[in-house]
Amino acid sequence: MAIIEKPVSMHDGKHMDIVMINALLHSLYDVFDTMVGLDIEPGIPELKQDRVAKGDVSGLIGMKAEGASGSVALTLTQSTIRGISRELLGEEIADSGREAADLAGELTNMLVGGAKRILAEKGHDFDMQTPQLLVGDGHEIVHHCSGQTVLLPVNVGQDVFYIELNFI
Amino acid sequence: MAIIEKPVSMHDGKHMDIVMINALLHSLYDVFDTMVGLDIEPGIPELKQDRVAKGDVSGLIGMKAEGASGSVALTLTQSTIRGISRELLGEEIADSGREAADLAGELTNMLVGGAKRILAEKGHDFDMQTPQLLVGDGHEIVHHCSGQTVLLPVNVGQDVFYIELNFI
Numbered sequence: 001m002a003i004i005e006k007p008v009s010m011h012d013g014k015h016m017d018i019v020m021i022n023a024l025l026h027s028l029y030d031v032f033d034t035m036v037g038l039d040i041e042p043g044i045p046e047l048k049q050d051r052v053a054k055g056d057v058s059g060l061i062g063m064k065a066e067g068a069s070g071s072v073a074l075t076l077t078q079s080t081i082r083g084i085s086r087e088l089l090g091e092e093i094a095d096s097g098r099e100a101a102d103l104a105g106e107l108t109n110m111l112v113g114g115a116k117r118i119l120a121e122k123g124h125d126f127d128m129q130t131p132q133l134l135v136g137d138g139h140e141i142v143h144h145c146s147g148q149t150v151l152l153p154v155n156v157g158q159d160v161f162y163i164e165l166n167f168i
Numbered sequence: 169m170a171i172i173e174k175p176v177s178m179h180d181g182k183h184m185d186i187v188m189i190n191a192l193l194h195s196l197y198d199v200f201d202t203m204v205g206l207d208i209e210p211g212i213p214e215l216k217q218d219r220v221a222k223g224d225v226s227g228l229i230g231m232k233a234e235g236a237s238g239s240v241a242l243t244l245t246q247s248t249i250r251g252i253s254r255e256l257l258g259e260e261i262a263d264s265g266r267e268a269a270d271l272a273g274e275l276t277n278m279l280v281g282g283a284k285r286i287l288a289e290k291g292h293d294f295d296m297q298t299p300q301l302l303v304g305d306g307h308e309i310v311h312h313c314s315g316q317t318v319l320l321p322v323n324v325g326q327d328v329f330y331i332e333l334n335f336i
Contacts, residue, residue, distance in 0.1 A: 014182055015185060015215055015316050015318070017183060017185055018185050018213050018214065018215055018318050019215065021212075021213055022213060022215075025212040029212075041209050042211075046190050047183055047186055047187065047190075148182070150183070
């Protein structure tokens with residue numbers, strides 16, 4: 001049997017899910033430990049079979065590297081965003097939904113920006129596209145590539161929010 | 169862009185990691201909730217670059233289905249096994265290491281047996297091979313196939329143990 005010590009290659013898309021989940025969760029711990037001040041717990045990842053968002057507000061960002069491209073979304077309910085806002089900003093956000101969307105967009109930017117830095121340290125240089133904000137009950141998250149979407153729940157207190165990733 | 173609603177196929181090995189991690193974590197929650205009575209928290213999965221076990225005792229089980237084969241390992245330190253034993257059996261295990269190895273083997277059997285049932289419910293019929301027990305400081309876990317090993321840490325109280333999976 002051959003010795004298994006091959007480096008992780010972006011061209012071997014087979015384990016891209018694990019490489020991306022790893023970078024995203026490290027980034028998420030950074031954001032929640034250092035900025036938000038709430039404990040998070042990842043849940044059980046699964047393959048998602050439709051496009052309907054689990055949250056009320058989603059941020060979606062495309063990423064592209066040599067040999068790999070796709071997108072990452074963060075989707076949260078209004079209630080979860082309110083809880084995070086209380087910790088992060090020390091104040092309630094307005095009911096309009098505009099501030100909730102802004103905060104979701106900012107969290108998505110921090111999540112994906114952190115993951116991009118972590119991936120770059122491992123030699124994987126990704127470009128990040130401009131984030132899209134998606135809002136509304138039952139809105140759809142249309143990922144940039146036609147790959148399989150992986151859904152990763154993250155528990156924060158009594159709430160849960162979701163990261164979606166879809167790479168080819 | 170095409171509608172993404174394809175069923176999960178074992179022949180598409182690209183997302184096998186997520187399918188297996190999903191089944192293994194559901195099984196692990198079952199075992200720990202219903203039998204052991206300890207709370208577990210999955211950590212951040214990563215790609216493992218060598219064969220050295222993170223624990224003192226490991227169980228390793230081969231699995232084979234149409235279009236997919238590989239192996240799953242559970243590796244624990246003596247201290248973690250003692251903690252689990254106190255909850256599960258209500259008593260300290262002997263120092264000899266024999267009882268610790270037996271318990272690690274039994275936990276591996278329950279983990280993989282549960283995952284096999286969960287996968288079968290989704291239409292993926294896996295055969296389980298006879299478990300191997302591996303013991304000793306710095307022992308190696310040699311997976312059955314030459315794929316990439318995914319390492320999944322699981323926190324239980326102040327301890328951590330690891331699931332390894334390697335499928336092609």
